[in-house]
Amino acid sequence: MPEDRILKRAAAYSVLLMACVLLIPFVLKLEKGKVTYAGIFPMLPTTISTMLPISEKESIKPLSYQEDPNCEQNAKQQIPGGISEDIKERLGNNFIVVEKPSHLSNSAMAELIDESVDRRIRFIITDSFETKIEENQIYRMYQGNYFKGKPESEIHTKDTTSNQASTTGSNENSPDKEELENITVTDCIKSLQVNSYAYPENECFKTEITLELNKTYAYLFFEDDYNYYISLVRPKDIYDKIIVVDAGHGGYDSGTYSRDFVYHEKDMNLSMVLELKELLDKENIKVYYTRTTDRGLTLNQRVNLANDVEADLFLSFHCNANDERGVHGTEVLYNEKQNDWTRMNSKDFAAICLKEVVKEIGLEDRGLVPRSKDVYIVGEANVPVALVEVAFMSNQGDLNFLTSKEGKQKVAKGAYDAILSAYKKLGQEDKGQMAVMR
Numbered sequence: 001m002p003e004d005r006i007l008k009r010a011a012a013y014s015v016l017l018m019a020c021v022l023l024i025p026f027v028l029k030l031e032k033g034k035v036t037y038a039g040i041f042p043m044l045p046t047t048i049s050t051m052l053p054i055s056e057k058e059s060i061k062p063l064s065y066q067e068d069p070n071c072e073q074n075a076k077q078q079i080p081g082g083i084s085e086d087i088k089e090r091l092g093n094n095f096i097v098v099e100k101p102s103h104l105s106n107s108a109m110a111e112l113i114d115e116s117v118d119r120r121i122r123f124i125i126t127d128s129f130e131t132k133i134e135e136n137q138i139y140r141m142y143q144g145n146y147f148k149g150k151p152e153s154e155i156h157t158k159d160t161t162s163n164q165a166s167t168t169g170s171n172e173n174s175p176d177k178e179e180l181e182n183i184t185v186t187d188c189i190k191s192l193q194v195n196s197y198a199y200p201e202n203e204c205f206k207t208e209i210t211l212e213l214n215k216t217y218a219y220l221f222f223e224d225d226y227n228y229y230i231s232l233v234r235p236k237d238i239y240d241k242i243i244v245v246d247a248g249h250g251g252y253d254s255g256t257y258s259r260d261f262v263y264h265e266k267d268m269n270l271s272m273v274l275e276l277k278e279l280l281d282k283e284n285i286k287v288y289y290t291r292t293t294d295r296g297l298t299l300n301q302r303v304n305l306a307n308d309v310e311a312d313l314f315l316s317f318h319c320n321a322n323d324e325r326g327v328h329g330t331e332v333l334y335n336e337k338q339n340d341w342t343r344m345n346s347k348d349f350a351a352i353c354l355k356e357v358v359k360e361i362g363l364e365d366r367g368l369v370p371r372s373k374d375v376y377i378v379g380e381a382n383v384p385v386a387l388v389e390v391a392f393m394s395n396q397g398d399l400n401f402l403t404s405k406e407g408k409q410k411v412a413k414g415a416y417d418a419i420l421s422a423y424k425k426l427g428q429e430d431k432g433q434m435a436v437m438r
């Protein structure tokens with residue numbers, strides 16, 4: 001029925017428009033001839049931007065990657081328009097290129113959204129008329145290899161499964177399998193999607209490219225007349241200080257409850273993190289939040305983010321519960337497998353967190369707890385991790401504290417002090433290291 005379709009369309013447009021409006025403040029507009037860095041977390045961004053001018057007059061030289069012997073499989077393929085020396089220098093070794101549609105208008109805008117905890121980026125081109133980008137207009141250069149269009153891992157997924165099913169016990173070194181393994185490790189993207197949307201109310205069209213990456217990077221992005229470029233960078237190479245803050249549970253996973261089931265742990269954790277965010281936004285620290293909304297995440301996603309970005313500190317917020325109503329207070333879990341680290345380890349960071357948080361909130365100090373074996377994110381973190389069990393939701397006194405605005409603010413202040421104090425200690429360690437080197 002046509003009316004039906006119109007209604008459905010209108011509903012879809014309004015949802016998309018809402019998403020669009022929500023995203024606008026958090027993306028950086030690409031200006032022609034400039035390099036913009038975007039470190040953007042969806043919805044609640046932390047941005048550190050550098051603007052690096054690219055001379056527009058500089059001539060575009062042909063791409064010389066084809067001379068690289070590691071790149072022989074693609075020797076005949078080139079990035080459209082070639083890449084100028086200037087851009088090549090900025091791109092580094094690993095990057096993604098999106099070929100511009102030929103009829104792009106001067107008012108076209110490109111935005112890069114970093115969904116770091118999902119190992120995903122969304123690249124959105126907005127223009128006054130419909131732009132068309134095909135999958136084979138998306139190129140990657142990764143670890144000396146060149147890729148174009150859909151990632152091979154996506155194309156071969158079916159083959160791999162049927163292969164495994166039909167060749168049980170067959171030679172492990174068969175060329176097919178070797179080739180497939182090679183393909184999955186060398187492309188930097190795991191999936192690629194291109195979607196187009198029309199926004200008649202705003203008289204604009206959006207082309208959205210969603211790329212799932214093999215890990216979380218920091219992204220530098222810029223453009224020339226032919227292409228958009230997204231350079232994949234190690235976060236440590238551009239940020240001085242990096243932390244990952246995790247609000248435990250979320251979405252389908254509520255965590256523990258108050259005894260009357262009115263309060264859910266996931267909400268307590270999130271509101272403490274949002275209070276902490278207000279304090280950290282004023283600091284020159286790159287903070288990756290696993291979530292700033294009520295959304296579900298796997299434990300892997302949380303710990304992968306901390307490991308991918310090589311966080312200096314990984315801080316997770318939780319609330320406790322016990323069958324005994326009388327049990328109350330604060331404890332901090334740490335990874336005792338890191339005890340032989342020479343630099344700050346999990347126990348050092350956990351001790352700082354316990355001290356600062358207890359000092360601020362004044363609940364009972366229950367001490368540090370080694371939990372690498374049974375608490376996944378603690379055990380799997382390759383960075384200094386502290387999981388703060390702030391208070392017991394099963395204890396009325398603790399619960400009163402947790403549910404008050406003032407209580408949450410105190411927890412945030414304690415955690416904030418702990419982070420600054422940990423950086424102070426890390427700074428002293430670095431100075432000590434330099435003295436030893438001399």
Ligand SMILES: [Zn+2]
Pocket residue numbers: 248249255256265318319
């Ligand atoms: Zn929990």
